[in-house]
Amino acid sequence: MNVLSRMVRGLVSGVRAVNRRYANPGIEMTPFVRLALVTLRVYLLVLIGLLVYKFAITVG
């Protein structure tokens, strides 16, 4: 149990360290970059929505 909790703590601290290291996006946020990222978010949300819908109708 101790080993497991130590592993989880190590993983969480590792993830936090990564988040801190890359907290500030290095790319210049031009309007083109912003638009591309927003479009990508919308696209992925739609795709995930479809996956959830498929899962719901399959299970239902």
Add this chain to the structure above:
Amino acid sequence: MNLVASTFYRSRRWLKILRLFAIVAGPGIIVMVADNDAGGITTYTATGAKYGNHLLWFLILLGPVAYFVQEMTVRLGAVTKRGHAEAIFSAFGPFWGWFSLLDLVLTDWLTMITEFIGMTAAMSIFGVPAWLTVIGCWLLMGGMIMTGRYWTWEKIALVLCVGNLIYIPAAFLVHPSVHDIVKNSFIPNLPPGGFTNELFFLLMANIGTTIAPWMLFFQQSSVVDKELQEKDITFGKIDTAIGALLTVVVATFLIIVCAKLLPGQSIDSAAQAAIQIMPQSRYVGAIIAIGLFDAGFLGAICISLASSWAFGEVFGWAHSLNRKITEAPWFYAYYLFDLLLAGTVVLIPKAPLVLITLFVQVIATTLLPAALVFLILLLNDKKTMGRYTNSTWENVANIGIVVVIIVLSTLYGVSTLFPNFLH
């Protein structure tokens, strides 16, 4: 005398250039040939069997498309000295970074299962049980990385790439119609029956197998691990172009074989194609099975490495094939863990392998557009890329290709989820 001296000087110069190219070459050829993995071989056998040589022109078109996409990773890797996962984290922050990394890991793992499915199916044709194939593969794949040298791994991978060319002699053995091949290679045409849902699905499957997310991560990390510099970019591009040519050649020859021996048949897997061909030609059937095993093996080692590199880059672990196992334990542990996990799934009785194969396509659809968009954005970041930023023409070509791939791969993913979507 002058002529002799100038010829000698010129040939020495060319030899020197060739030697330099031989040093730089590798990542492009390996990634492109590994792209013809077990799933790819199945797609090509199904295409050839169902539609004969009619879609050769489409396959040939995909060669330049793959080149344009992968070439960008060469520039990005050589200029930034960062792998693709690290580049995404660094440029777009943790949200997109984690999304890409976790999606990559899942896609890679599922794809590796399909590689093991291909390898075990291929070896079962020769009477080798699945458990023996899986254990044998684990040992070979583990042994490849024991030396702690990138060069050794690369040389073995290149030998496997040569193995992928086995379909070329197979095509000569079946004596296809050269006129038919030449006509269908250079004149775009639709198969008899016109544009159907089945044809559309196969066209998209061919695109899906030619451009895969792991390829972007693999080649960029490979370029970094090989320590290529900006001055090596031209050779890196040639390496990628040769790889693109080889991938098209292999696909073309396999389609020719299946078009001749399995005309009009619906094929579900390359192993099934090999079994059906055996009564007509034992040699060709055996060649297809050997090629399938080779493709699965090469795909598995490359895909597993792509994930290991990505994890190493992000978590800051030592992540190079030039490090010994004791120097980069997490990197190698992840590489082996990935292979062990994928191989084990194939050995589980009644594992939903068909469902996994379909799921790969859907998950890859979520990652591919994101990875391609990031690639375009990164290649347009003047601050990082300097004089290697995409030119206007490169942007026109690359953005055009990326938009088409995104639209088609999305349709592919959605039609996998909802088979009646296109009716």
